[in-house]
Amino acid sequence: MRIGFLGVGRIGASHAAVVARHPEVESVLVADADPARARAAAERLGVTAVESLDEVLRTGVDGIVIATPTDSHADLIVRGAQAGAPVFCEKPVALDVAGTLRVRDAVAAAGVPVQIGFQRRFDAGYAAARDELRSGRLGELRRLHALTADPLPPPAEFLPTSGGIYRDCLIHDFDAIRWVTGREITEVTALGVNRGAAFFAAAGDVDETVVTIRLDDDTLGTVHGSRYNGAGYDVRLEVAGTAGTAAVGLDDHAALWSAEPGVDFPAGAPHPTFWERFGPAYAAEIGAFVDLVRDRGASPCPVEEALEALYVAEAATRSRTEGRTVEVAEVRKS
Numbered sequence: 001m002r003i004g005f006l007g008v009g010r011i012g013a014s015h016a017a018v019v020a021r022h023p024e025v026e027s028v029l030v031a032d033a034d035p036a037r038a039r040a041a042a043e044r045l046g047v048t049a050v051e052s053l054d055e056v057l058r059t060g061v062d063g064i065v066i067a068t069p070t071d072s073h074a075d076l077i078v079r080g081a082q083a084g085a086p087v088f089c090e091k092p093v094a095l096d097v098a099g100t101l102r103v104r105d106a107v108a109a110a111g112v113p114v115q116i117g118f119q120r121r122f123d124a125g126y127a128a129a130r131d132e133l134r135s136g137r138l139g140e141l142r143r144l145h146a147l148t149a150d151p152l153p154p155p156a157e158f159l160p161t162s163g164g165i166y167r168d169c170l171i172h173d174f175d176a177i178r179w180v181t182g183r184e185i186t187e188v189t190a191l192g193v194n195r196g197a198a199f200f201a202a203a204g205d206v207d208e209t210v211v212t213i214r215l216d217d218d219t220l221g222t223v224h225g226s227r228y229n230g231a232g233y234d235v236r237l238e239v240a241g242t243a244g245t246a247a248v249g250l251d252d253h254a255a256l257w258s259a260e261p262g263v264d265f266p267a268g269a270p271h272p273t274f275w276e277r278f279g280p281a282y283a284a285e286i287g288a289f290v291d292l293v294r295d296r297g298a299s300p301c302p303v304e305e306a307l308e309a310l311y312v313a314e315a316a317t318r319s320r321t322e323g324r325t326v327e328v329a330e331v332r333k334s
Contacts, residue, residue, distance in 0.1 A: 001293055004056035004085075005030040005065045006076055008041040011090060012067030014275070015286045019065070020045050022290050031056045033068070057083055063293035065286070066090065070161055074099045077303075081110035086296065088289040090117040092167060093306050097331065100310055104303045113299045115289050116306040120176040120235075122284040125248035129239050130180040132246050139243025141181060144213070144221030146173040146237045149229030149255070151272065153196060159203035166190070166316040170211065170225045174316075175301075175309035176237060177223075183215040185312045187327045190320040196228050204321075211316050231255040232270025233277055253277070 001024055005016045008030045020028045028047035032038040035051050042049035050056055056064065057079055064080040066073060066089040074094035080087040087107075093116060094100045107114050120126050132138050148169055154162070162168040174185060192206030200207045207227040214220055232255030237248040252268035253276075271277040288300050311331050319326040 001062045002027045003063045004061035007068035013041045078106045081107045081112040087114045115299045118175045119281040119285045123281040129246040138241030143240045146223045149226040149234040153227040156199035164205045166313040171313045173223045174312040187214045188316045189325040190316040192320045
């Protein structure tokens, strides 16, 4: 197999390193909007650099990995699919629902599998919680508590094109909740505040938020997000049922500590960034894409799944800005 990479920043280069080591991949081509960065990544990884993104698309690769800036995703996914190559793309598919719908329809017309990068589906903890819930070990699902908290805010220049905290950050929690429970989120109520840098408010975004959610079986839950979690990178999900509770991310690297006297938890250092927390999941995710290229089977996270998470993120954005509870069906119809 020959796999082409569009974009070799931190995530793109890390994915390329995994693919380059795969025994079934014969060659890896890398391209970037900055050709010098592509050449540097190619030399470091022992792969081949090409001078442009277009060159990758023209060479007849067997699969394409897209890790370019957000506003380029939609066009590149469509071009890759129309070239007949299975595509992996980091989320989001597009900047809005309308753009995502256009990509969905173009991919369906091309008949080529596309995998969107929601790496929590490949994390061992999320997978175990999913298995425990679906096996009945937790009993009947009663509540959920999710958290994604960054230790430091993103650069100011990132925010205007990020889509905001719900589309950029908490969309991972929305997808994970759907994947773990097998239920749909039907309504949300979002609150957000600005307590940090002024550039969040200037971009129409918030740096602290909480979202209450209702699932289609009337399970209630909360999703918290923060851009200022000084203790470290903290991502957790608590799944509580009538017979037990499973907590994802509650290990010796959790970015918290027990206030109980005599309790030494956690014993290890917290994860400083998302890469340390989800490194194995990213590797498993891109390995699954190589399998998809080889077998042309069902995508583990198709565009349709990414769209469902985006509907929830859009509903949360609307709820915060308009100060009301929003049904996800309202977004789906608009």
